[in-house]
Amino acid sequence: MTVKFRNGVIFLMLVMVLAVGVSVLPKTGDAATTYKMTTTVESNIRTGDSVKYAIIGYYKAGTTVIFTGKTANNWYRITYKGKVGYVSGKCLAPYKAQTFTALNNEAKKHLGKKYKWGATGPTSFDCSGYTSYVFKQSINKAIPRTAKEQYNASTKVKANQLKAGDLVFFNYGSGIAHVGIYVGSGKMINAQNNGVKYDTISSGYWKKYIAGYGRVVNF
Incomplete structure (x- = not known):
């Protein structure tokens, strides 16, 4: 037996099939959470x-x-x-974006806080306690605890390669004993005997004790 359909009926059936097909298609635009x-x-x-x-x-x-x-x-x-x-x-x-802006903003939060040997923050710091705290809190970068260890772990750069975010290391005669964060224009921010402050490294007291420069993040 042959069943004949009028054009209108065939068209309606096609529409219904398409509608059902669309209804079972996977949804798009529902981005998974990452x-x-x-x-x-x-x-x-x-x-x-x-x-x-x-x-x-x-x-x-x-x-x-x-x-x-x-x-x-x-x-x-x-x-x-x-x-x-x-x-x-x-x-x-x-994840925290590894930018100098993020690092610098965290570093500046602690200006004026007291120096205390062995302190790692957040109310007081020694020099390497300060640098390690700032890197960790700002860009989630873990660096070693002491100035000597930070020096050994860093990629050494020359004075003419120095850029903001690099570490500046100092030797008073018995090995690496101090570290600060270079912020540009010949200055660093560091925790020293007078607390967390800016100091000039391009002249004066600090310049004569510079032992080298290290990079732990390439901003």
Whole structure:
């Protein structure tokens, strides 16, 4: 038996089919939530969201990663070498833009605070306690604790390569003993005996003790 349809009926049926088809198409424009985070320590990547799962890789401290999701127990999801992996939120901090402006704004917040040997902030500082605190708080950059360690960990630059955000190191005769943050125009901001303040390094007292310059972030 042959069934014949009028043109109008066929048209109506086509419209209905298309409508149903459109209704089941995947939605677009619903962007997934992502999380741009920086590792604060060396961080294992696991196959699941707890330490009981196998390790499939790791990120070095200071690595910035965009994660594609977050679990209820504070683990962040990532695709790692074609596999789904997870990193504990305890190892991560929100990404902070690494700009000199961010660093300088944090550094200036502490002008006038007292110097105290061994202090790491936020109410008082020694020289390297100040530099390490400012880098961590402003751009989430971890640098070693002491001036000597910061000197050893930095990329050395010449005086004519010096730019804002570099570290300036000083030697009074027995090795690296002081550090400040270069802010441009021949000046640094540092925690010294008179507290957190600006000092000129291009002339006067400080110039004669300069031991070198180091870069820990290339702004």
